[in-house]
Amino acid sequence: MINAMTGEVLDTVMLTGKETTGQLVERCGYNSHPYVKTSVLLDGHLCQDGQTLAEAGLCNRSSISMLKLDMRRCSLTASNDGTAKVWDGSGKCVLTLEGHDQPVNSASFSPDSRRIATGSRDDTVKIWSSSSGECLMTLCGDSDCFDYVTSTCFSPDSCRIVVGGMHDPPEVWSVETGERLLQFGGDLRYLRTLSVNFSPDWQRIVTGSAVQVQVWNANNCLEIFALDGPFGEECNASFSQDGARIVVGARCSDVKIFNALSGEHLLTLEGHKPNASVHSASFSPNGHRVGTAATDGTAKVWDATSGQCLLTLEGHQSSVESVCFSADGLFIITGSSDNTAKVWNAESGECTLTLEGHSGPVVSASFSPALEGHSGPVVSASFSPAWIEI
Numbered sequence: 131m132i133n134a135m136t137g138e139v140l141d142t143v144m145l146t147g148k149e150t151t152g153q154l155v156e157r158c159g160y161n162s163h164p165y166v167k168t169s170v171l172l173d174g175h176l177c178q179d180g181q182t183l184a185e186a187g188l189c190n191r192s193s194i195s196m197l198k199l200d201m202r203r204c205s206l207t208a209s210n211d212g213t214a215k216v217w218d219g220s221g222k223c224v225l226t227l228e229g230h231d232q233p234v235n236s237a238s239f240s241p242d243s244r245r246i247a248t249g250s251r252d253d254t255v256k257i258w259s260s261s262s263g264e265c266l267m268t269l270c271g272d273s274d275c276f277d278y279v280t281s282t283c284f285s286p287d288s289c290r291i292v293v294g295g296m297h298d299p300p301e302v303w304s305v306e307t308g309e310r311l312l313q314f315g316g317d318l319r320y321l322r323t324l325s326v327n328f329s330p331d332w333q334r335i336v337t338g339s340a341v342q343v344q345v346w347n348a349n350n351c352l353e354i355f356a357l358d359g360p361f362g363e364e365c366n367a368s369f370s371q372d373g374a375r376i377v378v379g380a381r382c383s384d385v386k387i388f389n390a391l392s393g394e395h396l397l398t399l400e401g402h403k404p405n406a407s408v409h410s411a412s413f414s415p416n417g418h419r420v421g422t423a424a425t426d427g428t429a430k431v432w433d434a435t436s437g438q439c440l441l442t443l444e445g446h447q448s449s450v451e452s453v454c455f456s457a458d459g460l461f462i463i464t465g466s467s468d469n470t471a472k473v474w475n476a477e478s479g480e481c482t483l484t485l486e487g488h489s490g491p492v493v494s495a496s497f498s499p500a501l502e503g504h505s506g507p508v509v510s511a512s513f514s515p516a517w518i519e520i
Contacts (some may be wrong), residue, residue, distance in 0.1 A: 294323030379408030465495030
């Protein structure tokens, strides 16, 4: 085993390949707090619980990593104070990501939870380690590329990121190499892009702009179709977890749900105060509910089939800018212009945590994702490379 920070050789573990992943965790001394579960990655691939190392594909000098999964939820916030923060399940700030010199408009975990992306008005996107807070790369820090980054979203494989801005077409970048892969073409109605979102099957991207919502081919960034409005202004859009529907919020109190394959309008959600802007709308993981955040100071939870308002989340002192469900659907996080984020019970609507620490409006708030095969989200991804000789 090698210390990832210093390169120091800590120990040599001799294996036959018959050991299970659990036995390897025991032998390497990775038992920890009951809330924390340690999983094994072999050559970058997550091993199944109870699987032998030979079954997982162990070969001579395979690279093995230990991934610590904290079954409590952690959350990520971005603020106009120029920082993003990671919070643990108790509401303690465990990381502050500093490096932008303008407000941070967007922050998101990669689906594998190893990285965090932040987009800022300073025309940069930064990629950070979610375990150490180290800035791993800055994507195109010159004004010829990005102009006022508004939104970012990782691809489901965590290898690419789509970036939206106010005055330039959205672009797709590699977070492995830092190179630009694709730039959107076609109709320029998507300028002033306010939201970008990959579909779960990686094949499509939906963008919301000042006046329009469009669906694109993620492989060539050509338009597939545009959704019929009118939406008002400042559209934001996101896919359901199964990729079958799109929810759209805009500068009007109505929220609309569409078929993501045909563009057919399915449902309108009505209930925020008249003339309120819906700054964020997202589906629950199972697709049964929709959360919305609006300038009337509330967030709402809706039945995604009937359109009935199930909950109104009241407690912020100003506009609610962002809303997101946890990976298990049990909690909701909201970010607000009152400089706080709040965590709510998604069934009762009770506020369970208030996250205080930003000195500016919290414009983006989300939970860490859940790795496939685990019931809880990842709080920290701390890797200790291990070289095994057999």
